Amino acid sequence: MAIKLIGLPHSSNTLGIVLTLNELGLPFELEPVTDLKTIKTEDFLANKHPFGKVPVLCDGDFVIHETRAICRYLVFKYQKDANVVLIPDDLNKGSIVEQYISYEISYYHPALHKILYQEVFNKKNGIPVDEAVVKQGLEDIEKVLDIYEKVLEGKDYLSGEYSLADLLHTVYAHVIYASTAHSDIFEKRPNVKRWIANLRN
The missing domain is CATH 1.20.1050.10 (Glutathione S-transferase Yfyf (Class Pi); Chain A, domain 2)
Incomplete structure (x- = not known):
């Protein structure tokens, strides 16, 4: 299942994650938020972000929010396969x-x-x-x-x-x-x- 990034397209937080995904060579789908009401629904608050914020990353069944947490997750999971080092193991x-x-x-x-x-x-x-x-x-x-x-x-x-x-x-x-x-x-x-x-x- 493809990685999906939910976010405001021109947000610096979204773009930071996009840079990380690109650095790791990871294909992804960007689901742009065009109506802020969609991130305040009961379903979104329960399953994506309890504060009704974006970006949110969905990697298969795994969901994570907050920009720097998302970037760290991507690095720790994928950097070895990508043959890049964004956070050293040392x-x-x-x-x-x-x-x-x-x-x-x-x-x-x-x-x-x-x-x-x-x-x-x-x-x-x-x-x-x-x-x-x-x-x-x-x-x-x-x-x-x-x-x-x-x-x-x-x-x-x-x-x-x-x-x-x-x-x-x-x-x-x-x-x-x-x-x-x-x-x-x-x-x-x-x-x-x-x-x-x-x-x-």
Whole structure:
């Protein structure tokens, strides 16, 4: 039975899973959510996600939700067959990758989300941009990337080798370049610039 991904087609969370599926060479069916009422039904809440959220991944009879949990599941189940290593089996190396996955969800993602929600989502939907929120997001990401600049010294990727941690940083980096005027946050830091260039290639 094919892997099915239920999600909002242009959501960064959906796209992160799509990148993981592609990296692992896995065929899948995307079931786009076009009406949010469909994920609030009793059946969906009982069988897919109790909070009525997406994305949700169905792999045969197995159902899992939450983006990073889905990505980890796919890696642990399929990376050996795909002959790629997104989370190393070695405990120490794998734990370092998990450390940087935590950086992404705890520091990088929240800072960029403030910017992108205002400058992409709000603009698209005719909602006024709250410049104070954008300013705070820029201040936050500057602090985050100052630390990343040190972490990336002498390395092409966060843990040295390309991993799920790097992959999960990719979507928001692409959106910053494609949809905002803030790519300088990456470009002015040589180590971060090199890393982002690697992710975007």
